[in-house]
Every structure is written in C-alpha cells, then in structure tokens.
Amino acid sequence: MKGQVSDNGITAESFDAIAQLAYRESGLQLAVEKTSMIQSRLRHRLRALNIPDFEDYSAFVCSEAGRQERRHMISALTTNVSHFFREKHHFDVLSQALKQKMLPDLRAGKKVRIWSAGASNGQEALSIAMTLLQVDPAVSDFDVRILATDIDANVIKFANEARYPERLTSGIPNHDLDRYFSKEVEGPESFYYPNKALKDLITFRELNLLSSWPMKQKMDVIFCRNVVIYFDLKTQNNLWPRFHNILKSDGYLFLGHSERIAEPEVAGFRTSGPTTYRPVSA
Ligand SMILES: C[S@@+](CC[C@H](N)C(=O)[O-])C[C@H]1O[C@@H](n2cnc3c(N)ncnc32)[C@H](O)[C@@H]1O
Known part of the structure; x- marks a missing residue:
C-alpha cells in the first residue's frame, strides 16, 4: 500500500512512539483508551504528507526530518475547546x-x-x-x-x-457583544470582530x-x-x-x-x- 493512504489502524509500537513523543514535546498524555480518537485526529496529517500508514508516520515524526511535523502533530492532538466567560x-x-x-x-x-x-x-x-x-x-x-x-x-x-463565528460567541452577554464587537454577515453566517x-x-x-x-x-x-x-x-x-x-x-x-x-x-x-x-x- 506504499504511496497510498490506507485505512490501517495504528500498531501498539507506533502508538507508543507517538505517545512518548507527544509527552516529551508538550506534556500531553495520550491514553490507550483514546486510540481511535487519536487516530482520527492524526489521519489528516497522514493525508497531508501522503504517508500510507501510522508506522511510517511515527517513524517520520520521531526522526530528525520530522521536526516541523512534530508541531503539526501536537496541534492535531491538543483539545482547543473554549468559551467566552467560561467558569x-x-x-x-x-x-x-x-x-x-x-x-x-x-x-x-x-x-x-x-x-x-x-x-x-x-x-x-x-x-x-x-x-x-x-x-x-x-x-x-x-x-x-x-x-x-x-x-x-x-x-x-x-x-x-x-474572526469569531456567531456560534462561538454564546457566552458573551448581548450588551457586551454590541459594545465590544462589530458584526458582519458573510453569506449564511455572521461573524463577530472584537473592537x-x-x-x-x-x-x-x-x-x-x-x-x-x-x-x-x-x-x-x-x-x-x-x-x-x-x-x-x-x-x-x-x-x-x-x-x-x-x-x-x-x-x-x-x-x-x-x-x-x-x-x-x-x-x-x-x-x-x-x-x-x-x-x-x-
Ligand atoms: C481546552 S483548551 C483551554 C482553553 C482555555 N484556557 C479555557 O479554559 O477555555 C487547552 C489549551 O491548552 C493548550 N496546551 C496544551 N498543552 C500545552 C503546553 N504544553 N503548552 C501550552 N499550551 C498547551 C492547547 O493547545 C489548548 O489550546
């Protein structure tokens, strides 16, 4: 399957190599129970690099040549959910x-x-x-x-x-949205721009x-x-x-x-x- 992106799952060795790298680089702990989520988060990196499977990906990302890819990998693995005025x-x-x-x-x-x-x-x-x-x-x-x-x-x-799509602004009280943001309707969506x-x-x-x-x-x-x-x-x-x-x-x-x-x-x-x-x- 070389040269093609296969649907191959990740081997235990590749998972370990990626998990150890993520831990060293960023402190992120990748739990084995989250294997399928981790695979789905990384699959677009395999596609972007035209790498056929996780074995080749883990070898590349752990190598000297994979330095730049390590940043993309960490970006793909982080959870970025946030809200305005959370807690x-x-x-x-x-x-x-x-x-x-x-x-x-x-x-x-x-x-x-x-x-x-x-x-x-x-x-x-x-x-x-x-x-x-x-x-x-x-x-x-x-x-x-x-x-x-x-x-x-x-x-x-x-x-x-x-540039915040309306769905991301839910925590902001309406009067603050009016006061601190400008709104632009772009096609079917509205976006809010902080002043x-x-x-x-x-x-x-x-x-x-x-x-x-x-x-x-x-x-x-x-x-x-x-x-x-x-x-x-x-x-x-x-x-x-x-x-x-x-x-x-x-x-x-x-x-x-x-x-x-x-x-x-x-x-x-x-x-x-x-x-x-x-x-x-x-
Ligand atoms: C779930 S978000 C939290 C955002 C915000 N603090 C909040 O509570 O809504 C976690 C963020 O931590 C960042 N993060 C994870 N590991 C990090 C590290 N080693 N150094 C800096 N930021 C990191 C992730 O990229 C992600 O954007």
Missing part, C-alpha cells in the same frame, strides 16, 4: 481584585500583567479584556497587558485574526508551558484553565513552582473546574476559593 466565578474574582487592588495600583503608576496560559482561540483573553474594560472603560490609558499563549500555532493564528480597545490589551504568542518562559515581568493573575488536565501529576507538579515564581506575591492563579494543585503548600500556594489559588504570602 464565570473567576471573572467575578478578577473584577473584585481589579477594583480593590489592581486599578489603584495602575492609577499609582504600577504595571498590571495578566497571563492566559493555554489560551486556545482567544476567548479567555478576550473575556479578561472585557472584564478590565467593564471595571474601567479607560483602563487602556494605564500600563496593563494581557499575555495570551498557547503551544498550538493554529489557535494563535485564529486568535490574532479574531480595537479589546484587541489592543492582548498580545498572543506561541509558547510551550514545558519550555523556558521569556517573560520578564511578574504576573498579577494567571489563568491556566483546562490545560493541566491533559498532563500527568509529575508535569503538573513541575509547573506549580514555576507559576509561583512568576506570580506576584499577592497574585491569583485560576485553574479549570476539574483541576487542582495536589499539595498547594509544597508549591507555596494556598486555596482561596473554587480552583483559585494565591501565594501563601497573599
């Missing part, structure tokens, strides 16, 4: 913290930095930006930035293009959480939600102290609803609400 309670905490601490800090000439780590298509970062503008419509006059990063180049491209005030607050960048982080400023708030659920405990436990180091001593770390820090005190955190952590010093 609304975190935005309520953010809003309170902005009013009580960050806005006074900004007015006193300090910087505020918020990180959406594992930002996917940008809905989380835009929800943060809307929260900032709701608290103070003139917030952009101050030194406040949202950094939104993801390992997947495709979602970063989508977030930079910022300049929102977009100017955010910088989108490709960044692997497992690699070194180039940021020099400490963060006031880190959103890392629905990301570590795909990591094993060892990878998670390596991440917490790194978040602690880059977070201001009175900052906030928000995780997803099914994520938790196993031993918060070991990493210097304390629980401060549902899936909300603060440095013990806060």
Whole structure:
C-alpha cells in the first residue's frame, strides 16, 4: 500500500512512539483508551504528507526530518475547546481584585500583567479584556497587558485574526457583544470582530508551558484553565513552582473546574476559593 493512504489502524509500537513523543514535546498524555480518537485526529496529517500508514508516520515524526511535523502533530492532538466567560466565578474574582487592588495600583503608576496560559482561540483573553474594560472603560490609558499563549500555532493564528463565528460567541452577554464587537454577515453566517480597545490589551504568542518562559515581568493573575488536565501529576507538579515564581506575591492563579494543585503548600500556594489559588504570602 506504499504511496497510498490506507485505512490501517495504528500498531501498539507506533502508538507508543507517538505517545512518548507527544509527552516529551508538550506534556500531553495520550491514553490507550483514546486510540481511535487519536487516530482520527492524526489521519489528516497522514493525508497531508501522503504517508500510507501510522508506522511510517511515527517513524517520520520521531526522526530528525520530522521536526516541523512534530508541531503539526501536537496541534492535531491538543483539545482547543473554549468559551467566552467560561467558569464565570473567576471573572467575578478578577473584577473584585481589579477594583480593590489592581486599578489603584495602575492609577499609582504600577504595571498590571495578566497571563492566559493555554489560551486556545482567544476567548479567555478576550473575556479578561472585557472584564478590565467593564471595571474601567479607560483602563487602556494605564500600563496593563494581557499575555495570551498557547503551544498550538493554529489557535494563535485564529486568535490574532479574531474572526469569531456567531456560534462561538454564546457566552458573551448581548450588551457586551454590541459594545465590544462589530458584526458582519458573510453569506449564511455572521461573524463577530472584537473592537480595537479589546484587541489592543492582548498580545498572543506561541509558547510551550514545558519550555523556558521569556517573560520578564511578574504576573498579577494567571489563568491556566483546562490545560493541566491533559498532563500527568509529575508535569503538573513541575509547573506549580514555576507559576509561583512568576506570580506576584499577592497574585491569583485560576485553574479549570476539574483541576487542582495536589499539595498547594509544597508549591507555596494556598486555596482561596473554587480552583483559585494565591501565594501563601497573599
Ligand atoms: C481546552 S483548551 C483551554 C482553553 C482555555 N484556557 C479555557 O479554559 O477555555 C487547552 C489549551 O491548552 C493548550 N496546551 C496544551 N498543552 C500545552 C503546553 N504544553 N503548552 C501550552 N499550551 C498547551 C492547547 O493547545 C489548548 O489550546
């Protein structure tokens, strides 16, 4: 079947090779029970490369020549589902913290930095930006930035293009859609474009959480939600102290609803609400 894309399933050896590579490159854990989902996510990569089966694909992607393909593979394997104002309670905490601490800090000439780590298509970062503008419509006059990063180049491209089909905007209250987005009807679909005030607050960048982080400023708030659920405990436990180091001593770390820090005190955190952590010093 060389030269053709066959319907061959993946062998245990090829699955192991791909799973080990995905783990090394990104921390993603590929469970054997999800084999058919993983095959279907990767099948378009085989087609794109005209590779006939998973054995040849795993050999290629693990080889030196497969360096570029590794990025496509990780992109195909990541789960990018996100929503605007997902887990609304975190935005309520953010809003309170902005009013009580960050806005006074900004007015006193300090910087505020918020990180959406594992930002996917940008809905989380835009929800943060809307929260900032709701608290103070003139917030952009101050030194406040949202950094939104993801390992997947495709979602970063989508977030930079910022063209949201109507079905992706369901979490945004109508008055905020009217206030912060412009609508364009394109054929049978409507698309929403965030306005300049929102977009100017955010910088989108490709960044692997497992690699070194180039940021020099400490963060006031880190959103890392629905990301570590795909990591094993060892990878998670390596991440917490790194978040602690880059977070201001009175900052906030928000995780997803099914994520938790196993031993918060070991990493210097304390629980401060549902899936909300603060440095013990806060
Ligand atoms: C399910 S989405 C979560 C999006 C958003 N945080 C939310 O809660 O709606 C998970 C995102 O984490 C990203 N991701 C997975 N592994 C990563 C890694 N090692 N470094 C950075 N981002 C990663 C994926 O590409 C994906 O876009």
